[in-house]
Amino acid sequence: MSSGFTRSGWMRAGLLSVGLLSAGALDVGGLGVRAALAQQAASASPFAPPPVASTSNISSGGARPASADTAMASSEPNAPKPDKPSRTKASSAPAGPLKRSYSSVSVGEKVVALTFDDGPNPATTPKLLDMLKARGVHATFFVLGTRAAENPALLRRMIAEGHEIGNHSWNHPQLPKISRAAADKQIADASAAIERATGKKPRYLRPPYGAMTPALRSHLEQKYGLTFVYWSVDPLDWKNRNAKTVRERILAKARPGSIILLHDIHATSVAAMPELLDTMLAKGYRFATVSELIAQDQPGRVHVASNAFEQSSGGKPRRSAAASTTHTGHHKPVAGGIGLY
Structure with missing residues (x-):
């Protein structure tokens, strides 16, 4: 010093x-x-x-x-919550562009989700509901707004019997091929029809044909708070109207956590159900709604759908064919391909 x-x-x-x-x-x-x-x-x-x-x-x-921005974004609690929070993931999917889309779920037991598109059809859906009720099976129905408006009692029956209802648009257009305003109207009108019939807003959206783009998906997620649900098992029941073929394809491809795509508007698809359900139940499988399946998603083994054609083909379905869309008569949806993970 x-x-x-x-x-x-x-x-x-x-x-x-x-x-x-x-x-x-x-x-x-x-x-x-x-x-x-x-x-x-x-x-x-x-x-x-x-x-x-x-x-x-x-x-x-x-x-x-950047890590601070990520931490803040991931904490936003706007995502829909599954019906069984005790078995759900520790945190909900974040709102906005980071909201998740599911094609299947990682689970530790033999459980799958049956999903039915394009209904309800008063000629076939009640028969399917009877089959499901007899076996204590719950499913998820992605309904069209037009059909929901025409058949509200069927939607109320679905809810009363433990099923789940999702949005499948108003009348089945390829959403990326119409204007954003028109796409908004498709989703908003369908959700409104479901809510009028059941008193419940849908949480999940399955875009017709699986057709979607990243920009439109981000917009719809943020505006309507809907989680996208695709599929991992597609028996092409819209194309091959044969109950045995539909059943065998599902049995060959179903795995724990699968989301299975079907259409309750086709009599052959409904006819495939009794033996399919009984066979899978005998093999130890359990059936859950989409919310119930997502609630069992295991942390650390999250499978988030990567909708491959969103990046590769501008939202076009991977398999294309002419679609006849007359909602009071025949309705042949084109099976959209989903890139799985």
Whole structure:
């Protein structure tokens, strides 16, 4: 120590340092002292939220790191919650572009989801409901708004018997091929028809043909809060009107966590159900609604659908064929291909 620096001089220097610290003028190790003091004050408050990122990654005057943005985005609680929260994932899917789309789910037991599109059909859907009820099986019905408006009693029966109802658009267009305003109307009108019939808003959307683009999917997710549900097993029941063929294809492809695509508007698809259900039940399988299946998704083994044709073909179905769409008579949907993971 220099003999010329007196005790009073050191005290004055110490006071000057404290003044500089309180003004945030000093930066220690790249961390603004004002930020450090603010962080300590926040952590001392019992009402303060947890920090979104480690202060070791934030320099004074610097930008917030990407990890902080990710942490904030992933905490947004706008996603639909499954019916059985006790078995659901620890956190819901985030809102907006990060919302998840499912083609199947990773589960630790033999459980699958049966899903039926394009109904309800008063000539075939009641028979299917009878078959499901007799076996205590629950399914998910992705209904068209036109048919929901025409058959509200069938939707109420579905809900009363433990089934789930999802949105399949108003009248089955390829959503990427119409204007955004028209696509909005397709989804909004179908959801409104479902809610009028059942008192419940649908949580899930299955786009007709599986046709979708990343931009449109992000828009619909953010605007309507719907989670997209595709499929992992497609027996092509719309094309091959043969109950035995439909049944055998499903039995050959079904795995734990599968989401199986069918159409309750076809008599042959409904006719395939009794033996299919009995065979799978005998093999130890259990049937769940989409919400129930998602609730059993195992953390660390999440399978998030990557809709491959969203990137590769501008939302066009992978398999194309002429679609006859007369909703009061025949309706032959084109089976859209889904890129699985």
